[in-house]
Amino acid sequence: MKQNFTVRQGALDGVETFLNVARHRSFRRAAAALGVTTSAVSQTIRLLEARVGAALLTRTTRSVGLTEAGKRFLERAAPAFEELVAAAEAARDLGQRPAGLLRLAVPRAVVPLLLEPVIASFCQAYPEIEVEIAASEEMVDLAAHGFDAGIRLGQFIAPDMVAIRLTPPFPFAVVGSPDYLSRHPPPERIDDLRGHACLRIRRSNGSIGPWSFVEDGKAVEAIVSGPLVAHDYPTLLGAAIQGLGLAQVPEPITRAPIAEGRLQEVLSSFAVSTPGIFLYHPGRRQVLPKLRAFIEHVRHQG
Structure with a gap:
């Protein structure tokens, strides 16, 4: 029987709050670190414990400790949460500056015609971008094959693509x-x-x-x-x-x-x-800084 490994909706709710309470051993200090009220922290922890099905924290008037279940939860949740934060920061970084792997699908004729004159200067101008050129005559599905953009003669570009002119007709x-x-x-x-x-x-x-x-x-x-x-x-x-x-x-x-x-x-x-040569990609909302930098560089070099 096929198992369902989908994370339940809301399964991550309260994890950051729990980690802060465990780190500070205090609801009040955790609330200050999170910028919320102490009662909000308490309520979030109660909901998390109810969802997990076990008490995670022991509370007294003077201190807060971890139950055995809380210790096990902390051991697994803390590194996982740190990875999630790091993943979000890495994605945010790529969305804010030209960096990362730029994959382009191009026909062979375009390489000497358009890319060879500009690729060296582009790599020098943007050392944090790694360029991969897949030279092929095939019309590939950009999203399915992990390409940021393609370059083609204008008459061969699908109408649902965003096309940007790189050369005159x-x-x-x-x-x-x-x-x-x-x-x-x-x-x-x-x-x-x-x-x-x-x-x-x-x-x-x-x-x-x-x-x-x-x-x-x-x-x-x-x-x-x-x-x-x-x-x-x-x-x-x-x-x-x-x-x-x-x-x-x-x-x-x-x-x-x-x-x-x-x-x-x-x-x-x-x-x-x-019509000339165009760069094309799936949509305006998907233009990361690395691709935007490449487009502008090719235009200016032309």
């Missing part, structure tokens, strides 16, 4: 290496992609994402094919740099390899824009 760029484009005529129209090796991404729901464009002001999706399917944009980018084919990836991660001559952009006039 940016396009998705189609890029290929100079070597690949020397062997294959650069596409000039979307239909030209049929003759190209197109590197594709598998979404977190298992489907392979089409390539998205804008033509004559209308959204267009192109079903493409090619030799590689990856689960993240950095892998597609690396394969494009190696000359395996064309890749459609967030434009910010293409800037450095394009500037270095390792990639070239094509079909730029058809590029579709995304």
Whole structure:
């Protein structure tokens, strides 16, 4: 048979009062320490004893002592109560200053794009915060998996999340290496992609994402094919740099390899824009100082 280990309602009532009386050996001094009247202390102890089912204190006109039951209760209750107080203080401390473990769920593409430039300066600015980055393309349940926040492209964030913009909107760029484009005529129209090796991404729901464009002001999706399917944009980018084919990836991660001559952009006039990158979390009431500090730091660094 399953046992019920739930603490009964009110089971902790009177414990602090009892500990004070046991410590001071006086109802009057315990009342002064608690800021209540002596009669209130007496009444609280009577209710506690009734609930426990045993006398905990012996009272005379001159002193207060512990019964055997009271001694046993004190031995177990005192350290437990101290742990509860310490737990409350630790929680209160995290609610008042930037400290503790900050867990973030982010896609791999965001790490070099957004986090690498700011993570070192953030850790130096807030030495009492420990940062854990879980780089994954999966859309995780933040609360269920113990994350403080996630970072995603805006179009993939659920509407019940609080979303905070971290970057301006940016396009998705189609890029290929100079070597690949020397062997294959650069596409000039979307239909030209049929003759190209197109590197594709598998979404977190298992489907392979089409390539998205804008033509004559209308959204267009192109079903493409090619030799590689990856689960993240950095892998597609690396394969494009190696000359395996064309890749459609967030434009910010293409800037450095394009500037270095390792990639070239094509079909730029058809590029579709995304809302940008956002940090998201379950609700405003759950924003602890550690997360608030991170949000402000990323904004200022940007």
